Amino acid sequence: MPDNDQERKFKDLLARILKSPLYKEKLSKNNLNGVGLEHIQTLPLTTKEDLRNAGAFAHLAVEMKEVAQYHESTGTTGEPSSSWFTQEDLRTGGRQLKECGVRLTADDLVLIRFPYAMSLPAFLMQQAAWQTGAGVVPASGRTVVTPYPRVLQLMERLSVTVAVGLPREFELLAETARLIGSTPSNNFPALRAICVAGELMSDKRKEHIEKLWSVPVFNMYGSTETANIATMCEYGEMHIVEQDFYVEVLQEDGAGPTAHGERGFAAITTLSHQGSPLLRYFNDDIISVEHSECACGRTGGKLEHYGRRKDRVRIGDTVLDAVDLQEAIYSLSPTPDAWKAIEQENGLHFLLDSHDYGKWSEEAVRYHLSGKLRVPVTIEIVADSRLLDRAELVKNVPSIKPVYIQKFS
Numbered sequence: 001m002p003d004n005d006q007e008r009k010f011k012d013l014l015a016r017i018l019k020s021p022l023y024k025e026k027l028s029k030n031n032l033n034g035v036g037l038e039h040i041q042t043l044p045l046t047t048k049e050d051l052r053n054a055g056a057f058a059h060l061a062v063e064m065k066e067v068a069q070y071h072e073s074t075g076t077t078g079e080p081s082s083s084w085f086t087q088e089d090l091r092t093g094g095r096q097l098k099e100c101g102v103r104l105t106a107d108d109l110v111l112i113r114f115p116y117a118m119s120l121p122a123f124l125m126q127q128a129a130w131q132t133g134a135g136v137v138p139a140s141g142r143t144v145v146t147p148y149p150r151v152l153q154l155m156e157r158l159s160v161t162v163a164v165g166l167p168r169e170f171e172l173l174a175e176t177a178r179l180i181g182s183t184p185s186n187n188f189p190a191l192r193a194i195c196v197a198g199e200l201m202s203d204k205r206k207e208h209i210e211k212l213w214s215v216p217v218f219n220m221y222g223s224t225e226t227a228n229i230a231t232m233c234e235y236g237e238m239h240i241v242e243q244d245f246y247v248e249v250l251q252e253d254g255a256g257p258t259a260h261g262e263r264g265f266a267a268i269t270t271l272s273h274q275g276s277p278l279l280r281y282f283n284d285d286i287i288s289v290e291h292s293e294c295a296c297g298r299t300g301g302k303l304e305h306y307g308r309r310k311d312r313v314r315i316g317d318t319v320l321d322a323v324d325l326q327e328a329i330y331s332l333s334p335t336p337d338a339w340k341a342i343e344q345e346n347g348l349h350f351l352l353d354s355h356d357y358g359k360w361s362e363e364a365v366r367y368h369l370s371g372k373l374r375v376p377v378t379i380e381i382v383a384d385s386r387l388l389d390r391a392e393l394v395k396n397v398p399s400i401k402p403v404y405i406q407k408f409s
């Protein structure tokens with residue numbers, strides 16, 4: 001149920017959003033007088049394609065002098081999704097992450113492993129840290145400056161208390177740690193929590209990363225286009241930041257809502273964002289929303305994320321989302337260090353890599369996966385570097401500047 005605060009922000013949004021060329025055009029036939037959240041379904045959806053076709057400036061709703069930062073993420077298709085942030089948007093984005101159950105304090109030293117180039121979460125996490133008084137160690141991913149062993153050294157040497165990044169980064173850092181012989185309890189005693197975002201994280205994957213690092217893991221759900229929509233509390237529930245977002249769950253064709261709590265497609269309306277606000281953004285994510293009265297004291301919508309439309313697999317009558325595959329894979333013992341599922345005509349073929357693969361029996365693994373997924377499964381245990389190049393992982397060679405002047409010494 002929308003509250004008064006959401007209604008007020010929604011009306012304000014409908015006035016502001018017309019400053020962007022995209023929505024001036026899109027809403028030209030709509031009479032917005034008196035339109036409140038209860039009428040939101042009369043307004044058009046915004047698709048990823050709409051944004052891409054319209055170009056980077058199309059959803060910019062403030063003057064360039066208000067812009068503080070531009071962000072862009074590139075999906076697997078190579079087409080960028082973009083967003084614009086004012087200074088206030090960056091502060092709002094930081095506040096959204098402060099809702100996370102990790103409860104940052106001024107005593108924390110937060111290592112940020114999200115990439116600092118173009119992508120959004122590093123900057124919002126930095127805002128969240130600064131707003132609480134915590135310190136930041138910018139250990140960007142996807143750069144030659146901070147290879148995996150160096151990040152581990154930083155975590156150890158600086159007594160980092162909280163580390164944040166893609167879930168995959170914490171799997172790869174743990175594998176690097178194993179390869180160079182360090183252990184979480186001995187080498188990172190100061191570490192108290194890990195926060196992740198940017199990739200799907202099922203319950204079993206969360207448990208796996210918690211086991212690797214012996215600390216709680218908190219998930220955050222958002223995107224470059226919207227900033228952070230939901231954050232995980234200490235009870236593991238993903239609470240929607242309702243002061244900033246109105247989240248609908250729609251049928252696949254966008255026609256109407258799904259039944260309460262059912263899987264459907266997200267349509268996100270940003271209530272606070274100034275730079276590039278979005279109305280009913282159909283982001284191709286599969287989610288469900290249920291009302292929750294959580295033990296943490298929060299009430300309102302809790303969100304679950306099941307994956308993206310493009311990762312949904314249909315085999316016969318069985319529909320599998322990315323989350324279903326993750327749950328099956330991450331309940332294997334040992335848990336794979338790397339994996340890949342390949343859709344086939346009548347089933348799934350899995351490539352699996354574990355440093356401990358000797359403990360797998362092919363037949364037991366196949367039985368486990370086909371039982372969980374209810375489709376025919378074939379598997380291949382990979383013992384080479386096709387899925388994970390461990391030699392590359394432990395290379396601790398940052399790029400260095402050239403020596404311009406060589407002294408006689």
Ligand SMILES: [Zn+2]
Pocket residue numbers: 233234235236237239294295296297298
């Ligand atoms: Zn909660």
